[in-house]
Amino acid sequence: MSEKIWGGRFSEETNLDVEKFTSSLQDDIHLFKADILATKAHLHQLRDKAIVTHEEAENLEGVLDQLQKERDNGTFIPDDKLEDIHMNIEKYLTDKLGDTGKKIHTGRSRNDQVVTAFKLTILNRVDTVILLLKELLVSLINKAEQNKDVVMPGYTHLQKAQPIRASLYFLAYHEMFLRDLEKLKFFKKFLREVPLGAGALAGSPYGIDRFKIAEELNMRQPTANSLDSVADRDYVLDILYCLNSIMLHFSRLSEDMIIWTSEEFGFVKLSDAYTTGSSIMPQKKNPDVYELTRGKTGRVVGSLIGMITTLKSLPMGYNRDLQEDKHLFFEAVDTVEQVLRVNIGCLNTLEFNRELLSDKINKGYLLATDIADYLVLKGMPFREAHSVVGKIVRYCEDSHKDLVVLSYDEFRQFSDLFCDDILSKLNVFCSVDSRDSYGGTSLKSIETQIDNARLNMAENKGV
């Protein structure tokens, strides 16, 4: 007969390949600490309902503490034959305390036990991500502050469009990652519903007080339905979605930085500490951090889609397929934490190539919209102004001139509305400060954005 803890009814040993295949130990070892905590909360209920005596409860709690210590100092080695970390912990209790240990699983099932430990563990990891996100958000504000006086080309379609302050760029990413932060915080709502007491699927018969468990584990409330408690993995998807969003934002930031550190653009210089060289081309200084960040987006998207695929068409209730949730989650969260750490450092140490930018900014047709706006303010309908400026640009192209070197007479060839103030208007600082709508690139708008961002971060304490 099988020696498995559930083996009473089985007449044949589990096949060895199957044992390895079904073991989740490699992933759920990360649930160790959370399972100890949840087991204690469960134990307190068993004691309150007199399933175990006060003395038994003390003994069990003592052994749990001892086990945690052994784990902390590396002397506890879980046994792969025992399927998962939860069985390992129960086995430890039974080995130490005999019959008393055999009582610990009363009134709970692995189904509600595992999801409780998993939710606690996810919450812990999410809080780390939140703290790193906040560090990133502050770095972005600082970068915006430091580069208020840097005017650079703004792009659409990767074509130069209008001049912007570099701060506008960093504040745009501040908005993106701020949304990620807000979503993570919102989704904690669902994570903080504790499933313990839902049993295998139908609830628990021993009068266990699920609200007390929630309180002890610092959760918001017990889950509302015992069947949903064990079948639900929405909370994993939610966090994977947020991690995915963070990576998409980083993939865009990385793309910009890779382009901006190319010799042709040359807008930005990365610190040597955040670049690497080539094994064959001695001149290379590669933005590997940004490339790897961009590339790792795939891994996190893969985790999200993997989880979606696993959930698709699954019957209600617990199905063993759900065991895959942990591998996919840890894969993604480990990646995102690493990406956040490295990117904060890389961002903090990058520098704009100010000289080059101030040379470049007056080249080309960056101020074309400003001329159109000029004509509109002189009374020309916008569409007509747009068309006139189109002709001016073509004239510049044909005669190989930049817009800023055109003379008053040349402007007059295209419209009588040009007055001599046109030459003084053709200035990038004039241009950026004219766009002073809320959220715009004028100095005033930028300073408001920075102030608001700092205020928001100050109010947004904790996780």
Place this chain on the structure above:
Amino acid sequence: MSEKIWGGRFSEETNLDVEKFTSSLQDDIHLFKADILATKAHLHQLRDKAIVTHEEAENLEGVLDQLQKERDNGTFIPDDKLEDIHMNIEKYLTDKLGDTGKKIHTGRSRNDQVVTAFKLTILNRVDTVILLLKELLVSLINKAEQNKDVVMPGYTHLQKAQPIRASLYFLAYHEMFLRDLEKLKFFKKFLREVPLGAGALAGSPYGIDRFKIAEELNMRQPTANSLDSVADRDYVLDILYCLNSIMLHFSRLSEDMIIWTSEEFGFVKLSDAYTTGSSIMPQKKNPDVYELTRGKTGRVVGSLIGMITTLKSLPMGYNRDLQEDKHLFFEAVDTVEQVLRVNIGCLNTLEFNRELLSDKINKGYLLATDIADYLVLKGMPFREAHSVVGKIVRYCEDSHKDLVVLSYDEFRQFSDLFCDDILSKLNVFCSVDSRDSYGGTSLKSIETQIDNARLNMAENKGV
């Protein structure tokens, strides 16, 4: 020279294939109404800032109203050559009002214009989904109410586990879809930030009051950063994520129903109005609605991944790639609306096969856990009890008996702790009502769940 509205600088006509390739009219025709509204709000700003006179403003507003009427009665046919619906609307104004029409695009760009109309349109569609979700949630509560007295097998691993009230099942899906509702409502927060006034990327120079625009369009506030305003598509992803979650829940519900309507299970009967037949096998009555629902999960997952793929590695600022957002969104939201409508009807008309269930429920070993719980309450440690019951089940299997027909003497062969009350405990109603923890399957727990659900729906008015 090109006749395109932006054609001033171009010396060659657009290639015809390219014209078709770049046109977004088929998708953005759905933004018509929203663009009219947003154009009016913009117009009011142009009037307040004296870019257009009061008379011009009245004329423009009148023509916009007229155009909306023509669209409503089907007489306005947009011209595919004009790239998108926004150019069509501007062209209409120019055709009717000449120079006055040419003023409407002052101080805005297609970049901020399009995302404003898109956000308004998404909000509208989300509200429809929210209302349908609420209808579904009420149907689920009603089904739970109607089937409180139906006891059926609960499954884990698609193996019979413990008896549950059918209500527990419907209330589990109530929890799932309720989370979807809460997420959709949360994500409206970001949708309700209006981008108009962000210009092409850098803001607008005409003193436009973006807070007034937000107020007029019933939005929460203007977006905080002009560059993010035109580059951001997080709000599309957020909604696609929710739609995807709804479909995953439906794929699981569908799976259950397809299994339960099989001849072998036979738990549920669908109304003829919601099934179809076979072209070759006259006896077939197929659960097509559930199969198609499950199958359409793929389409919605496809939209989500499509959007993720499109966004990956995109440089900051507007890039034409983003035009794909609309097709992917409408594909998904159309599908989900249809799925919701059909599934509400199908759910409302399905019936449990009560007779069959009450026959089946006593077969097999559904009450095994109850025997273990019995032994625990008599003082046996749970693990030992679990093992004893494993042996009883094996005895039943070997002797081809159901648990419920075992005699007191047979029980006593396995443990002295069995008293004569064991026979009266072997009852499914006893079993379900013993699991009375919060969220469990006892009558009391179910009624609390129903009351809470109804209360929540009552408080959760509006969209």
Place this chain on the structure above:
Amino acid sequence: MSEKIWGGRFSEETNLDVEKFTSSLQDDIHLFKADILATKAHLHQLRDKAIVTHEEAENLEGVLDQLQKERDNGTFIPDDKLEDIHMNIEKYLTDKLGDTGKKIHTGRSRNDQVVTAFKLTILNRVDTVILLLKELLVSLINKAEQNKDVVMPGYTHLQKAQPIRASLYFLAYHEMFLRDLEKLKFFKKFLREVPLGAGALAGSPYGIDRFKIAEELNMRQPTANSLDSVADRDYVLDILYCLNSIMLHFSRLSEDMIIWTSEEFGFVKLSDAYTTGSSIMPQKKNPDVYELTRGKTGRVVGSLIGMITTLKSLPMGYNRDLQEDKHLFFEAVDTVEQVLRVNIGCLNTLEFNRELLSDKINKGYLLATDIADYLVLKGMPFREAHSVVGKIVRYCEDSHKDLVVLSYDEFRQFSDLFCDDILSKLNVFCSVDSRDSYGGTSLKSIETQIDNARLNMAENKGV
């Protein structure tokens, strides 16, 4: 009682929402022609096995021809109430020929009928894609031929690495798309197995000769197993995989072109016919074709993932979920055809900015590896040479010099191995022609590649 063709057993009418929900007409209308062809092949078997008389067969064939004509000239309007195009065709036969029409479905099922028509239709669309791919491959060879004398920077990590002939670039994409072509051709193998005669799942009882059907429909052979015939959709996935690969290649090509047409790079000029302008910035000339191509990658990835999701966990045999296959396939193949057409034109008309490239090519440190190779040939171990050149590059950076302007004396400061031939070696043409391994960038290697590519295309006739 229901009037549906399968309605014999049903007592209630189908719900109207359900009718719309389950109808596949919008997608399977594209199977019209193929279904007519397959129906004829089936009819010939019914005739040969005397299920219908020769006269009946002639009548049926005549009506099928007439129907095809009506469809061609637009007078046949399928009825949405009839679920799909197959039921429409059968209804037409019955309306025209009464009892004779009712015989056509003998010995087949919609299950084998639909997949046969779908496979024929896919084959047709694949052949179009193959022809367009070939056109693209020839264009790439031509571009390589035309630009043999253009030397440009080759990049790794988007950092200038070594000089290459522009031809090498086009020939790299030739390799990529050639692989797509070979895969498509290979996958036709599975498409050309005809399912007709597999019935609903178990085969057909009327002595139908499936090999004759295969021959008549120009298929390779009948499918080998009747159950697999109706359950299998691997052939859809295979083609979606190829379409996805084509799009990934285009997304990379587009990325290059978008970067190369930026003002900062400026390597390439697109024809006006393949670019568009801005609604607000008159100077803009945007590479929209490449942006949209890159963006549409999402749509095709979405179709692939959608199909994967739909297939996941589907029980063996036909399930209605499979109906989704057509929508996902047409969505993808329509996109890819359009992308191919537009990109061939765009590629054919783009031009390198030769003057700019020949200026730029001598800037910076492109020839660093050549110096290392020089030192190796003088006897220095490669790693040491690599390190020496690293120091030279740093010296250049510190003294703001390009490599090509260094004097002999300056070189000698870094190694005694430098002889006076070093100055003559510092030449991009020298550099490219030194890399003459098979597949390399030397003129000889390029010409071999072009010859091989042309030869391969010449041998690779047909589809």
Place this chain on the structure above:
Amino acid sequence: MSEKIWGGRFSEETNLDVEKFTSSLQDDIHLFKADILATKAHLHQLRDKAIVTHEEAENLEGVLDQLQKERDNGTFIPDDKLEDIHMNIEKYLTDKLGDTGKKIHTGRSRNDQVVTAFKLTILNRVDTVILLLKELLVSLINKAEQNKDVVMPGYTHLQKAQPIRASLYFLAYHEMFLRDLEKLKFFKKFLREVPLGAGALAGSPYGIDRFKIAEELNMRQPTANSLDSVADRDYVLDILYCLNSIMLHFSRLSEDMIIWTSEEFGFVKLSDAYTTGSSIMPQKKNPDVYELTRGKTGRVVGSLIGMITTLKSLPMGYNRDLQEDKHLFFEAVDTVEQVLRVNIGCLNTLEFNRELLSDKINKGYLLATDIADYLVLKGMPFREAHSVVGKIVRYCEDSHKDLVVLSYDEFRQFSDLFCDDILSKLNVFCSVDSRDSYGGTSLKSIETQIDNARLNMAENKGV
């Protein structure tokens, strides 16, 4: 100054987080053996071209052999600081042989080196998958052979449709997995093109004979274009696609088995060695192997989509993003190998519940199509016959009778065409053997399928 092998130009040490972030050692340790082999082939070229002397070559080869031995016996511990396994191997050579070691990287780049080792490694893993697939295919044929006399219900829409021999089912999966085998074999074509000699991107200048390298490494030929050689990852995608297809097939097989081992179906019994129990419900015997197999589909789909995402929009040439390819590949191939091993064992030991099936097979309306076919052979048009049988089924439902118990008189109420032979036709063996088209479920068709399958496997030796 940095001590990195490429550090010549760098003035600052790499940040420690970055070092960990950029290291690929955990994944590319699996490329160890392949890199040794490829390095030897490269070395032979250096020797033939007199870049190293014969003596140096012998020394280098000797040290490589020694290193392989140290790796085999576990004494070689790679240093994580050296970024990847390739740098570790080069460092070992340099440590042992000084200047001679520094010559090994002459004429190659990590770009061509890594992809060569990766392709060799993939080929090795693919061959293992191929051998396991063949083992599975033989098991499926054996199961088909063993169960020729088992008649069971065939399903469409998970509704009983027509009786089939159980063999038909196993042969259907034989077809599915056979396609996977054929695809894997086809894709080896591209894997067997060796990139070594392509250099960083532009080719190699030392006269290296790439055809000789191909021959030595048992590859088909060198890659045709040096730029494509380092940028291409199609071959990873191809294999991921095949692995994904294998998993989709297993997800369907698993779904069937999970349903068939439910108490309600009960068609199949799994060996105790391949099932597990419950921690709380002693009666449970769960099909965990099939659930985990189905669940792990997500992980493999995730790898495929991850790789697609990583490749999307990547500029031509090598980019560091590509480093992610190895993690995604090993994750998928490890999973699939494990799934194959466990599933072969599980399949070999499962048994049909023959008694139960022979009881069940006559229940219900499985023979409805046979009655319709009967009427057609008596001269009734198929559609009419279909309708008549629909009415018979409804009559059976209303009077709670199975089809097989209807009397001759009862049949006559529905049509005069019924003769007394109808009763003898109502037999499942009659039914299955009537469907004798190629690929059908008749005994003759099944035996042909088995013979063909065995013949094909016999001819399909090797990998």
